[in-house]
Amino acid sequence: MRLATWNVNSLKARLPRVEDWIGRYEPDVLCVQETKLADDAFPLLTFQAMGYEAAHHGEGRWNGVAILSRVGLGDVRAGFIHDDDADPDLDRDARLLAATCAGVRVNTVYVPNGRSVDDDQYAYKLAWLARLRSHLETVSEPDHDVVVCGDINVAPDDRDVYDPEAFAGETHVTDAERQALADLGLSDVFRHIYDGDGMFSWWDYRAGNFHKGKGMRIDLVLASRSLAARTASVLIDRNARKGSKPSDHAPVVVDFRD
DNA sequence: ATGCCTTTCCCAGAAAGA
Secondary structure: OEEEEEEOOOHHHHHHHHHHHHHHHOOOEEEEEOOOOOHHHOOHHHHHHOOOEEEEEOOOOOOOEEEEEOOOOEEEEEOOOOOOOOOHHHHOOOOEEEEEEOOEEEEEEEOOOOOOOOOHHHHHHHHHHHHHHHHHHHHOOOOOEEEEEEEOOOOOOHHHEOOHHHHOOOOOOOHHHHHHHHOOOOEEOHHHHOOOOOOOOEEOOHHHOOOOOOEEOOEEEEEOHHHHOOEEEEEEOHHHHOOOOOOOEOOEEEEEOO
């Protein structure tokens, strides 16, 4: 199965690029973040015409996540499962969507940014990641292959930022964020294939950062152990960051052996 | 060259991104 994830930074603005990219990479499953669309504005017919089923969880101006699949799309769930002990505010944004595709429980997430470590949004980000962990523990089924993929907004270690010193004390690289990511108990499939640094999935639009190689690897495919062991290849498609009107994120493509 | 921010709300500039 070929699974891809891409923060498109507005599906409305990016639809021509997304259509073109799907045509060339032919993913079985494509997870999309930051659609910035209401559900009734999601271009379902466009994707159906390309042979995909699709589900979208959106709110309009911000956030929004989608799953496209040509290998089945079952048991779609938007947001967290109800929990009397959890803060309902953690489910206010459209940041989580799940579906079962070819036997894999696929969760796509758009983790809150955090803004800065002294901002309320940083505490919200950590709480959201903890809520994701408890949600996954509640809904997980034994021996079921699970993927959590998307814009994780955490660089797993210092190889995943262009200059660790430049990020010292900033959000995306703190021990607390990295621990919250590790606590999900899933495997970053990229690291099954590559050990090196400097391989990024996001570059700031400003100051020519893409062209200077100044990025971060924050778009991840996390998999349960048995599925991660079937990782055949991982690609971050930097070419999708080039040219006119790109997203600031590149797609990540993973091929899993059957 | 891969090129110096982009998108949303909607017409002005704020908010958000990471």
